Structure formats: structure tokens, C-alpha cells
Amino acid sequence: MGGFHRFYPNACDLRSLPVQEVDESVSVQEGQRLLQSGLLGGILLRVDDVYQVILSSDLAGEEGNQPLKTKAWRPALFIHARMPVAELLEQWMKTPDAVPVVADEHGVPQGVIDPLTSAGVLHHEFTRIRSYLDSILAQVNECICGIDDRHKVVIWNSKAEELYGYKAEEVLSKRIENFFSNLRITNCMHENKELKGHYHQPTEGTHVLISAAPVTHGSAVIGGISVEKDITEVVQLNQELTRASSQVKLLEQEIKKMSGQECAFRHLTGRSAVMQELIRFGKKVSTTDATVLLRGESGTGKELFARAIHQNSNRYMHPFIVVNCGAIPNNLFESELFGYEGGAFTGADRKGKPGMFELANEGTLFLDEVGEMPVEMQVKLLRVLQEGSFYRVGGSEPVQVNVRVLAATHRDLEAMISRRQFREDLYYRLNVVSLEIAPLRERREDIPELVHLFVQEFCQKYGKSITKIEPAVMTSFLDYSWPGNVRELKNAVERLVVLTEGETITEQSLPENLRRNTYISLVTTPAAQGNLMNVAVEAEKQLILKTLQQVKGNRSEAARVLGIPRSTLYYKLRQLGIPAKG
Structure with missing residues (x-):
């Protein structure tokens, strides 16, 4: 831990007195004469490469010419000038009779350490x-407690006083067990382990995150320290939030019960008559358990419609399970739909696995692309629809389920029946109620609303700020046939948002197929049989008329959809001969 502070001084910071090196030929009398000058702190005697230090006190009262080495008994402890005092003391304590001698970087003795100065x-x-x-104990915003090896409190800061209500004079020098039980600090001390950010409740109504660790000196544990962050207020707020969240969920459930239809179908975009009629019919059948067959081209939103029917039904609190019949291999169809028992086949899970029907129990099972289902599986599906039960693969006990089935297809099931590719009895069972979702080319008035919805969605996704769409872009969207329907439109808008640098989506960003389709559509219309200027004027006029029709004649809304000021729209209405009202 010493690497995190710089308190200890170095040996060079301690006072040292000069030392003179002599050999064994020097006598006691000569040594006394050297020390009596007061300039030396000691004599460094070398005998056979062994150094000893002689202080003036060692020669006091001595007489005669006996060799100086007879009075030498203090070993020299050589240290370098930059040695930390902590390291010096550690070495000195190993040989307390030694005298520290400071040496320079070349090992030349410079002086002896004065013990009295060292103490100061x-x-x-x-x-x-x-x-x-x-200062640290006073300033930190955490409770700090320290104990010694006898569990007596040696540190107790002001935050600990504030949190636990015990003054420092009450706690210090007392055993920690006199005040608390279930102690983490003593456990860490005795087990010699650390604890980081552990939730703890030391007293009733108090919640903390505690970090605790043993205090060591070398390899010996001499105490323990704990740092506790008060999170009582956070825990109480979280408890209040949990209660509030529970109440909100209950309110949401009640709101869904009261206005579930509006909420469930709000994600279906489209103001066209055909779309509004479809939504109205969907709301009506959603409140029943009737099997519904959703028909329409790929990309028209059949799954989205099926999900809305489920969310608007009495089963909305239970699972909505989607099965893509076109993505399951024939040999796995039965185990995917009905599950299997443990060990039913090679590679099967020993515990078995529930199938889609079990997972959808009490809820709704959506069979997407049901026309791709193998004929042999159609028989088993029919049995489940009729009896409400089935057998797992490898199972001998029937499994009873309560599931509403919705199905979808873009295939001509009637033609498949005539070719014996789809069972007629299953067709009638699925086709109790049929909903035909119109392709996008048959409800073009929904395109501007869908475009703006997708632009907002992808601007948020990609961090863009697009506020305008060039009229030519919307014209291209309105004139294109959209064989991939809403899915293709959404992908096209995403591409435009990604490629647009500024705030306006321009015609240059359109993919080639859309630009080519728009040009062909314009130049082949009777009104466009003229020069290039006529083509552009007619295109602009048709776009404004279509937009006005889509917004039911609202000029302000039309200007917003077209991405132009309202004054510009009125100017163009006059120029193109379009009535400003009506």
C-alpha cells in the first residue's frame, strides 16, 4: 500500500555526521584524539573487510595504546542515501546494535546516522x-471503522457517528461486538480476505454497501478496516419505485381491458378506406376465439395484423407464439409443433422439450406461411384443432391445450387443394374467418403516411435529422408498384435515410428501379406527351393532387407532407390551375 503515498523520508533526510575510515593499526589513543575534535560522528574501522563503527562513548575513560579493534563491537549497517526510512528501520531492527552508515552511489562512506535526530x-x-x-476521515462521505487484533475500535469517523448514532468517544477502545452483530469486518480480518461493494444491513432500517479488508504488517494481520456507503435512501426510493411500478402495471392492465382495441391496432398504419375497413373487421373478430386466415402478398403485414388481433383479445396476457412453416425442415415439423419426450430420438434432450402448442397454451399460435406445411403434418394439425390435444413425439399420454390459432399465407390455397397439396378439411377449419390484406399498390393513399413514419423511425435509429422529402421522391413512391409491399417500402426508406447527408431526401438518392419506373410512368401518360418541361409540370401537379386527396384537402397538412412552405403551395396551386379550396 506504500505505493499510494509518499510520507516516509529517505535516509538522506536524516542528519548524519562525518565518519573517518581507519585500519586495524590505529590505537585507542589515536582514536580518542580523532573523536575529541568534535568533527566526526564516529570512526569506521575495517578489519579483514569487515566494518565496525566506534563512537566516542565507546572510548570514554579508556587509556593505553592497545589496538582500537579491541573496543570495536558495533557492526556497520551500510545504506544508500535514497533508501526510504521505513526500509532503513526494518533493517536496523534486525541488528539493533548496528550503526547506520550512509554511502554514496559508489559505496563510499559519507557519515553515520545520529539516532537522536532520527527520532525527531x-x-x-x-x-x-x-x-x-x-483530514481524510473528516472529508470522506463514507463511514470508516478500524479495529485492532483484539476487535477494539481504533478508527470511527464523523460519518459513522452520523449513520449509527454512536459518538467516537463512546466507541473508541471498545470492542466492536458491544455495538453490532453480524460483522463483516471481523470475518474479513480472521479469514484474511477482502470484500468489495457487498450489500449489508448492519442495523434495522440501515442499508449500506460495505468494503472490508484485513490490515496487515508484513504477513501478520494486525486489525481490520471497513468502508461503508450509506444507500438507505436509495433502497427506500427503489422500494417506493417498485410499489409504484406495480401500481402502474395494474393500471396498464385495466387500461388495456377498457381500451384494448384502440391500443392493439394503433400500430397498423393506413387511412385508406380498404385499410380502415380491414381494421374494423379485425377488431370485431379479435374478441372471439374464431380461427382466422390472413391472406395477402408477402410484405403486407400479416404478422403485425395477427399480433394486433391477439393483443386485442382476452388472451393478450398470455403468449403469442409465431411459427414460420416455411423455415422448418419436414423431418423436424412434428417435434417443433408438438415437442418430444426425453430420448425420443437420437440427439434428443434427455429432459424432453415442449413444442410450440404447449408454449402457446392459453394464448395464440400464429402459423405463418401455413401453405408450406407438409401434407402429412396437416392431418395432425387438423386433429389438434378439432380435439385440443396431441401426443408428444415418443409420448404415450395426450397433452391438452387451449390455444387460439391464427394462420397466414400468400399462396392460392384453393389451387393447392385441387392439386392435392393442401387438405380441404384443414382449409375449412382454418378459414372460419378470412381477412384479405390489400397490397400496397391498391392503397397508394397510405404511402405518404407510411413514408413519414419510416423516416422518423430510421432517423432516430441512425441519429439523422431529416425534415423534408423532395416532391419527386414522393412521386416515385406513389407511382411505383411495390411488389414487396410495405416491407419493400420500409427497406427503401431506410436506404434513403442512410444515404441522405443533409435534411432533405433528394431524388438522386432513389434507387435506379424507382427512378426508371417513375420516368416510364410519366412519359407514357397522355398529359405528358410533350416536351420535358411538360413532363415535370404534370408530375408536380399529379403529386400535389394525390397529396391533397390523401390529407382530405387540408392545405397546411399537404404543405407539410410535401416539405414546402404553405405560401409556396398556394403559389403552385394558382400556377397549375388547381382550386385553392374545395
Whole structure:
């Protein structure tokens, strides 16, 4: 942990006195004369490459010419000037009789450490550390508690006083168990492990995130420390939020019960008469359990319509399971629809697996592209529709289910029946109510609304800010036949949003097939048999008329859809001979 602070001084910060190196030929009398000058802190005696330090106190009262080495008993402890004092003390304590000798980077002795000065420096450093510790304990926004190896509290800051209501003078030097139970700090200390951000409830009504760890000196555990962040208010707010969320969910359920029809069908976009009639009919059949067959070309939104029927039914709280009959291999059809028992076939899960019918129990099963279902599976599907039960693959007990079935297809089922590719009895069972979803080319008045809806969706997705669409772009959309229907339109709009750099979608961004289709449509109309200018004028006029028809004559709304100011629209109405009212 010392790597996170710089409190301890280095050896060079301690006071040292000069030292003189001598050999074993020097006598006691000569040594006394050297030390009496007061300039040396000691004599460094070398005997057979072993160094010892002689201080003036070692020669006090001595007389005679005996060798100086007879009075040498203090080993020299060589240290470099940049050695931290903490490391110096650690080495010094191993040989307390030694005298530290400071050496330079080349190993040349420079002086001996004065013990009295060292004590003063260490006391000053201790005072500094304590001041920093006091400031930290006062400033941090967490509760800090420290205990020694006897579980007595040695640290208790003001935040701990505030959270737990115990003053420091009440707690310090007392055993922590006198105030708390279920302690994390003692567990971490005795198990010599750390705890990070652990939720803890130390007292009734108090919630904290606690981090705790043992305090070590070398390999010895000398205590424990804990830091606790008060999250009581957060927990209480979360509890209130949970209760409020539960109430909101109950309200949402009640709202769905009261106005479920409006909510369920709001995602179906289209103001055309054919679309409005389809939605009205869908709302009517959704409140029953009748089997519905949705027919229409690919991309017309059959699954979206089926989901709306489910959400508007009494089964909306239960699963809506989609099965794409065209994507399941023939040999897996039965196990996918009806599930299997454990070990029913090679590679089967030992626990077995529920099928789509079981997963949809009490809810709705949507069979998309039902015309792709193998004939042999059609017989089993018919049995489930008639009896409400089936057998798992490898099973011997019938499984009873309560499922509403919705089906969809773009195929001509009647022609398939004549070719014996689809069972007639299953057809009648699925075709209790039939809904034909019109292709986009038969409800072109819905195109502007769909375009603007998709532009908003993809602007949000890609972080774009597109506010206008050039009239020529909308003309292309209105004139194109859209063989892929709404799905193709959505993909085209996404492409335009991705490629548009500014705030306006321009004709240059249109894919080639749309531009070519628009040109062919314009130049082959009787009104466009003239020069290029006539073609452009007629195209503009047709776009404005179609837009006015789509917005039921609302000029302000038409200007918004066309992406032009209202004054510009009125100017063009006069220029093109279109009545401003009516």
C-alpha cells in the first residue's frame, strides 16, 4: 500500500555526521584524539573487510595504546542515501546494535546516522501522517471503522457517528461486538480476505454497501478496516419505485381491458378506406376465439395484423407464439409443433422439450406461411384443432391445450387443394374467418403516411435529422408498384435515410428501379406527351393532387407532407390551375 503515498523520508533526510575510515593499526589513543575534535560522528574501522563503527562513548575513560579493534563491537549497517526510512528501520531492527552508515552511489562512506535526530524526524513524519489521516476521515462521505487484533475500535469517523448514532468517544477502545452483530469486518480480518461493494444491513432500517479488508504488517494481520456507503435512501426510493411500478402495471392492465382495441391496432398504419375497413373487421373478430386466415402478398403485414388481433383479445396476457412453416425442415415439423419426450430420438434432450402448442397454451399460435406445411403434418394439425390435444413425439399420454390459432399465407390455397397439396378439411377449419390484406399498390393513399413514419423511425435509429422529402421522391413512391409491399417500402426508406447527408431526401438518392419506373410512368401518360418541361409540370401537379386527396384537402397538412412552405403551395396551386379550396 506504500505505493499510494509518499510520507516516509529517505535516509538522506536524516542528519548524519562525518565518519573517518581507519585500519586495524590505529590505537585507542589515536582514536580518542580523532573523536575529541568534535568533527566526526564516529570512526569506521575495517578489519579483514569487515566494518565496525566506534563512537566516542565507546572510548570514554579508556587509556593505553592497545589496538582500537579491541573496543570495536558495533557492526556497520551500510545504506544508500535514497533508501526510504521505513526500509532503513526494518533493517536496523534486525541488528539493533548496528550503526547506520550512509554511502554514496559508489559505496563510499559519507557519515553515520545520529539516532537522536532520527527520532525527531520520525516523530515529525508520524505527526504529518496523523494529520492527513484526520483530514481524510473528516472529508470522506463514507463511514470508516478500524479495529485492532483484539476487535477494539481504533478508527470511527464523523460519518459513522452520523449513520449509527454512536459518538467516537463512546466507541473508541471498545470492542466492536458491544455495538453490532453480524460483522463483516471481523470475518474479513480472521479469514484474511477482502470484500468489495457487498450489500449489508448492519442495523434495522440501515442499508449500506460495505468494503472490508484485513490490515496487515508484513504477513501478520494486525486489525481490520471497513468502508461503508450509506444507500438507505436509495433502497427506500427503489422500494417506493417498485410499489409504484406495480401500481402502474395494474393500471396498464385495466387500461388495456377498457381500451384494448384502440391500443392493439394503433400500430397498423393506413387511412385508406380498404385499410380502415380491414381494421374494423379485425377488431370485431379479435374478441372471439374464431380461427382466422390472413391472406395477402408477402410484405403486407400479416404478422403485425395477427399480433394486433391477439393483443386485442382476452388472451393478450398470455403468449403469442409465431411459427414460420416455411423455415422448418419436414423431418423436424412434428417435434417443433408438438415437442418430444426425453430420448425420443437420437440427439434428443434427455429432459424432453415442449413444442410450440404447449408454449402457446392459453394464448395464440400464429402459423405463418401455413401453405408450406407438409401434407402429412396437416392431418395432425387438423386433429389438434378439432380435439385440443396431441401426443408428444415418443409420448404415450395426450397433452391438452387451449390455444387460439391464427394462420397466414400468400399462396392460392384453393389451387393447392385441387392439386392435392393442401387438405380441404384443414382449409375449412382454418378459414372460419378470412381477412384479405390489400397490397400496397391498391392503397397508394397510405404511402405518404407510411413514408413519414419510416423516416422518423430510421432517423432516430441512425441519429439523422431529416425534415423534408423532395416532391419527386414522393412521386416515385406513389407511382411505383411495390411488389414487396410495405416491407419493400420500409427497406427503401431506410436506404434513403442512410444515404441522405443533409435534411432533405433528394431524388438522386432513389434507387435506379424507382427512378426508371417513375420516368416510364410519366412519359407514357397522355398529359405528358410533350416536351420535358411538360413532363415535370404534370408530375408536380399529379403529386400535389394525390397529396391533397390523401390529407382530405387540408392545405397546411399537404404543405407539410410535401416539405414546402404553405405560401409556396398556394403559389403552385394558382400556377397549375388547381382550386385553392374545395
